[in-house]
Structure formats: structure tokens, C-alpha cells
């Protein structure tokens with residue numbers, strides 16, 4: 001039985017003060033659900049000193065190198081002192097807007113795993129790819145870019161994948177629960193091929209893309225959807241708490 005995992009991706013929102021204020025207003029969350037927030041880098045210091053009521057701390061971005069001439073970047077060792085446990089890799093906004101290639105995403109994923117952090121690997125197709133019938137092949141190839149050659153690799157403590165169809169991100173369009181379930185089931189089957197049945201059975205696969213308190217229950221009730229990676233609806237404490245409460249209820 002996989003525990004529900006609800007992760008907030010605040011993207012480029014919230015100053016350090018606003019991030020702390022979010023937690024000041026956050027109602028108590030049910031312990032039956034794992035939660036985390038991917039905060040902006042500039043809020044991590046303040047959050048590391050604030051009571052987060054059991055919500056894990058994540059960073060949205062980092063550079064895979066240990067140190068060096070990478071102006072504007074931060075390393076995993078720079079994030080660790082703030083209690084960062086999770087890092088995002090392969091988010092479509094990093095892939096599309098900042099031209100992160102499959103190879104660079106893989107480099108980031110394994111750097112985080114080697115460092116002992118938990119990378120969340122995001123995959124997802126554009127509308128053009130979906131309409132051409134290539135959604136499964138595209139997202140499976142994105143998994144292969146990371147897990148295709150496991151020579152010398154040691155998996156992170158937990159494999160977490162976020163399936164986020166690009167056309168659903170921030171658009172108000174959500175994949176139907178059935179479509180999202182079919183994609184997540186396909187990804188889990190592919191993980192079984194690449195990493196073995198046990199790893200695939202334990203991996204948590206999240207859905208992301210315009211998840212809101214009023215549409216999350218049907219998504220989180222699906223067999224192969226183990227939670228959500230939430231953007232817009234995670235910005236307000238009441239909305240985030242409602243997602244966690246409804247998700248908890250939908251999983252019995």
C-alpha cells in the first residue's frame with residue numbers, strides 16, 4: 001500500500017516572509033498523507049527555521065556539479081543545510097523554458113540520488129504529442145533517459161515520478177482520471193521493465209496539471225496515482241490543506 005504524497009510546487013511565487021506566513025496559516029494536516037513544499041531558493045533559509053508541521057522541504061532547482069563556474073546556480077551541498085530532502089528534476093518548465101535536455105535531467109537525477117536527496121522525476125507530453133498518439137512512448141523515453149542504463153547506479157531511497165501533461169499545467173485543463181490513470185499505469189509498467197517489479201510496485205507516481213480541491217479526489221483514488229504535484233492550488237494554505245484532506249478521504 002503506497003502512502004499518498006502531495007507535493008506543492010510554488011514555482012516563482014512567495015518571498016521568504018510570504019513562505020513563512022503560509023505555514024503560520026496552514027491548518028493541521030492528516031498524518032495519513034505525506035506532504036512537501038518545493039519552495040523558492042530564497043525562502044529555504046527562513047523555512048528551515050520555521051515550524052513546518054511535518055511538511056517536507058524541497059528545492060525546485062540545483063546544478064548537478066559539486067562546485068564550479070556556474071554563475072547563478074546552487075549545488076546540492078548548498079541546499080542540504082536548510083533541511084532540503086526533495087529536489088525537482090525534469091519539470092517541463094525547466095525542460096522547455098531553460099532548455100534542460102534529457103541528458104542534463106539524468107545528470108541532475110543521479111547527482112541528487114548520489115547525494116542522498118530524493119529527486120522527483122517529472123515527465124509529460126505536449127498536446128501535439130498526445131494528439132499524434134505518442135504520449136506513452138514520449139514519457140517512457142523520458143524515463144529511459146534516466147533509468148535506461150543502470151550500470152553503477154544506486155537508486156534513491158524512494159523512486160518518485162510526477163506525470164504532468166504539459167497541456168494541463170496552469171491551463172485549467174486536467175487530464176481525466178481515466179486518462180491520467182492509464183498514463184501512470186503505463187509508466188509503472190515501464191518502471192517494472194527497467195527497475196524490476198518490486199521497485200515499480202513501491203514507486204510513487206504523482207499526477208500534476210491543474211489539480212484543484214474540487215477535482216483531486218477522483219485522481220487520487222486511481223490505483224496507479226499516488227498523489228499530486230500541485231502548482232497554482234498549492235499557493236494558499238486553505239487550498240493546499242483541502243487537497244490533502246480530500247486526498248486523504250479519497251484513499252479511504
Ligand SMILES: O=C[C@H](O)COP(=O)(O)O
Nearest residue numbers: 009169170209210231232
Ligand atoms: O509542478 C506543478 C505543475 O506544473 C502543475 O501546476 P498547476 O497545478 O498550476 O497546473
